[in-house]
Structures are given as C-alpha cells and as structure tokens.
Amino acid sequence: MSSELLALLTSYGLPALFVILLITSAGAPFPDSLLLVAVGSFVAQGDLDFLPVVVIGTLGAVAGDQIGYAIGYWGGRPLAAKIAGADRIEKAEAFSRKWGGPGIFFSRWLVGPLGPWINITSGMTAYPWFKFVALDIAGELIWVVLYVSLGRIFSDKVQVIADLLGNLTWVVLGLLVIGLIGYKLWKSRAASDTPVEPIEETRASSS
16 A cells, blocks of 8 residues: 555544545545555554444445546446446446446456446446445445555565455356356256246146
8 A cells, every 4th residue: 555545544533534535435546455454454553443433434435436427427338438438337337237336346346346337337328326226335435444454463464465355256256157057057057947837737727
C-alpha cells in the first residue's frame, strides 16, 4: 500500500477512511482491501476503535457504490464504456447475467475487482435500487468486518495476511463455481429421471 494512503489515515483517521473507500468503490484503483487490513492493525494498536471503523468504512464503500450505479443509470452504456472501458463493462455484464442478485453481493467482498463495474452495469440495466442497496450493504459490511478483523488479529503480519486473502478469494470463488455446476447437473439429472406418463394411458384415464 502506498505511503500516501497510510499518511492520510494517520493524519485524518475516520474521515480519510470514508473518502478513500468512497473513491475506490466508485472505481479508483487503490488497494482498498489491504487498506482495511492496515486499519485493523491501527485498531489493534488502539489508534482507532473497531465499531466506528466498521460503520464509517461500510458507509464510505456503499456511498461509492451508489456513484457507480448512478453513472450507469443516468449515463447509460456510452458513459459507462467511456469511464470503465468496453471490455470491463462486458465482463461485468456477463458476471451479472450469470449470477444476478448474488453477483452484487459477492462482488462486494469475494470478487472485489469487479465490484465497481457491477455497480455501473446494475444501473445500466435498471436493477431495482432497493434490492441493490440491500445486497450492497450486506456485502460491504462483510468485507469491512472481515478485513479489519484480520488486520486486528494479525497486526504484525499485514502484508502476509493480504497475500493469503488474495489466494483465498480465488479458492472460494472456484468452490462456488463448482457448487453451481454441480447443482445444475443435479437438477438436469433429476428432470431426466422424472417418469413421463404415456400418451395412450393419459387419454384412457381421461375418457
């Protein structure tokens, strides 16, 4: 993480955390997850309190997500492609079509790099705003609590924890994909095993 971000946190505390997470959730390329791990180490040292960090961090992230949603809703595809790039928007749309509402939730904390672009595509497709906000708050709350807690517990191993979490994200995502494929195969097999009543017997019983 850059020394500038750490300096902002050291100097301005919670207001800096709010602004940084708002900007990163709106799409700025800052290492926000590593930032939260570092904030957790500040909590462990007594420089910040856990509950205010969770509340302010979640509010900042959710506010930034609403900016992305508004860009997609009011600006449409031309503005979204101009800001995020056509390739990112296409990837986010494919993810949204495959996962729907759960995709919003998981992109808050599990597939974080897609989060800002999922916000934009959710606005583009006019995904119901109240549902978007509910999923958004739930996902961002998990994200903030998870990373701050790990930074708090392992305050002397911030970089190691950040690297481990990066690997863990892909492991969990892979397990989710495998589970989804297995569920679809099970449903397909269950449907094929359902006995079909012969047409002749159906006619005879109806007459």
